Amino acid sequence: MKKILLTGGGTAGHVTPNIALFPKLKELGYEIHYIGSLDGIERKLLEDFDIFYYAIPTGKLRRYFDIKNFTDPFRVLKGYVEAKKIIKHIQPQVIFSKGGFVSVPVVRAAAALKIPCIIHESDITPGLANKLCIPVADKICCNFPETLSYLPKEKAILTGSPIRAELSRGNRNTALKLCSFDSSKPVIMVVGGSLGASSVNKAVRDALGKLLEDFQVVHICGKDKIDNLLLNVKGYKQFEYLKTELKDVLAMADIVISRAGANAICELLELKKPNLLIPLPSTSSRGDQLLNANSFECQGFSMVINEDDLCETLLVEKVQELYFNRQTYIDAMERNTQVSAIDKIISLIQEAAK
Numbered sequence: 001m002k003k004i005l006l007t008g009g010g011t012a013g014h015v016t017p018n019i020a021l022f023p024k025l026k027e028l029g030y031e032i033h034y035i036g037s038l039d040g041i042e043r044k045l046l047e048d049f050d051i052f053y054y055a056i057p058t059g060k061l062r063r064y065f066d067i068k069n070f071t072d073p074f075r076v077l078k079g080y081v082e083a084k085k086i087i088k089h090i091q092p093q094v095i096f097s098k099g100g101f102v103s104v105p106v107v108r109a110a111a112a113l114k115i116p117c118i119i120h121e122s123d124i125t126p127g128l129a130n131k132l133c134i135p136v137a138d139k140i141c142c143n144f145p146e147t148l149s150y151l152p153k154e155k156a157i158l159t160g161s162p163i164r165a166e167l168s169r170g171n172r173n174t175a176l177k178l179c180s181f182d183s184s185k186p187v188i189m190v191v192g193g194s195l196g197a198s199s200v201n202k203a204v205r206d207a208l209g210k211l212l213e214d215f216q217v218v219h220i221c222g223k224d225k226i227d228n229l230l231l232n233v234k235g236y237k238q239f240e241y242l243k244t245e246l247k248d249v250l251a252m253a254d255i256v257i258s259r260a261g262a263n264a265i266c267e268l269l270e271l272k273k274p275n276l277l278i279p280l281p282s283t284s285s286r287g288d289q290l291l292n293a294n295s296f297e298c299q300g301f302s303m304v305i306n307e308d309d310l311c312e313t314l315l316v317e318k319v320q321e322l323y324f325n326r327q328t329y330i331d332a333m334e335r336n337t338q339v340s341a342i343d344k345i346i347s348l349i350q351e352a353a354k
Contacts, residue, residue, distance in 0.1 A: 265293075
């Protein structure tokens with residue numbers, strides 16, 4: 001039996017594209033193994049799948065001063081040693097990495113063992129973890145045409161992001177029942193990423209009174225970020241995180257307010273959901289979400305509010321504008337010509353595993 005080892009973690013965006021590949025890999029007869037971190041979100045996201053999961057220690061490589069910068073390199077080194085032992089035990093034909101810092105020791109260990117590695121970069125510019133993996137990777141998949149200029153030409157392939165097929169199989173009525181909503185008003189879905197987004201959560205809650213005049217709001221607010229004072233507000237439903245129910249809530253949503261993580265916005269593009277993006281600012285990140293959002297705005301897929309401009313009045317104004325013009329955004333997304341990322345990536349995996 002052919003074996004594949006996947007890795008990636010830290011946020012849902014580093015895990016769900018891997019999950020999207022599982023059905024096709026199993027159909028092709030691959031035995032699937034996964035290396036994640038000891039305490040990352042990937043362990044929870046993968047617990048419902050019939051795969052082999054291994055946890056290794058990992059550290060974050062930071063561009064800024066932090067006391068952990070003195071200890072995390074030792075955790076990375078330990079992760080490298082453990083990853084090498086695991087890979088020797090599994091003996092996979094190919095490695096596929098979706099990024100995140102857990103992937104660095106895995107990809108580096110695989111390269112040392114001469115096992116072909118395919119990595120995927122979601123954002124327009126490569127993150128630090130992938131920058132450390134690019135020199136030893138055989139192929140580098142990416143989401144955006146702009147990314148090709150940042151990658152070695154002989155390795156770079158525009159594939160798009162693998163999207164879970166089940167996300168397109170949601171049932172609107174199931175979600176209406178789940179949220180205790182009715183069909184009298186359209187639905188806004190708010191999602192701040194798998195770790196939540198405090199500024200987005202606050203802005204939505206500040207504007208809630210006005211939003212609920214015309215909409216119902218389902219709010220995926222992140223772990224430990226539910227507001228108990230708003231539990232019984234009619235037309236407003238909060239969740240920390242959704243797994244199997246996500247497809248139904250997406251089917252129910254008429255428009256979406258979201259951060260601009262690459263995987264999240266690619267899912268919105270695939271599902272043709274009109275969206276308002278509030279990218280993570282450069283003061284809190286390396287600026288990748290700003291670039292992602294700008295690309296989608298320029299292609300007519302999204303409306304964008306910069307976090308520095310975010311306020312109750314502007315949020316309500318833009319939500320109403322987006323809903324009124326939603327068909328314009330749907331039409332733009334319908335014209336997107338990029339084909340199935342899963343088929344492209346599986347083809348690369350098959351070729352590398354020969």
